[in-house]
Amino acid sequence: MSDILIIAYPWVKALHVMAVLSWMAGLFYLPRLFVYHAERATRGDQLDETLQVMEHKLLRFIMNPAMVVAWVCGLIMVFTPGIVGWDWVWPWTKGAAVLAMTWFHHWAAKERKVFAKGTASKTGRQYRMMNELPTLFMVVIVLSVIVKF
Template sequence: MTDFAAFAYPWIKAGHIVSFVAWMAGMFYLPRLFVYHAERAKPGSELDQTFQVMELKLMKLIMGPAMISTWVFGLVLISFGVVDWSQPWPWIKAVAVLAMTGMQGWLSKRRKDFAAGSNSRSGRQFRIANEVPTVLLLVIVVAVVVRPF
């Protein structure tokens, strides 16, 4: 590792962790907003409009940038050559991160359904969806920290 890389590595790692924490905060909160939106707001009502503003800002101002910066910092860390791809843990993490990215895409589509007044999912379905990021978080953290495989 060059002197610059040795200096930059902990800063990039810190940026990756902070970005991931922000991304996860949004991944936990947005489905919960959808629960209340589905259960309490009639399409076109003032409450519906309030939820739509909250959901849009959460996606565009927090979740989107946090997801992108998580990916960028993570790819930069990989470029330092510190990941041993012959072990299972980075592959498990990679699959879980791809699944988390897919989950964000699914949530984005659900937000657009609410905005169009065409949500067809119940609060219960969003409660179940709210568990997906938790499971993925556990997989990612255990894969990286414990490396059980």
């Protein structure tokens, strides 16, 4: 089994990078849609309906599949012999940031449902502030993997 993982590693890594790029694009864009939704839309108007469709499709057809593929490929790489040393710090910092990013994904999914119900109470400013979290997680992940601190 380990031979298969080693042979597949470059392909799994490439797929992982593509999935992470797609996931991150969604994590950056969905809260931005929430800003517009909170600041410019009124419950039931055309903009509200348009934003709800955009938010739903972004989450369901791009972000959710990308997150699953990123997680699956990431776990495959973790179990590939010689890739991760658990006595190093970087796998733990990356893992913590990935868990935090996954929490953010689920928070955004919950917020989308709040907009769909018409019970959103956060301001555009609050969504702008939340929109900074994926960038923070990305910085920790990239520095962990590249610099291996």
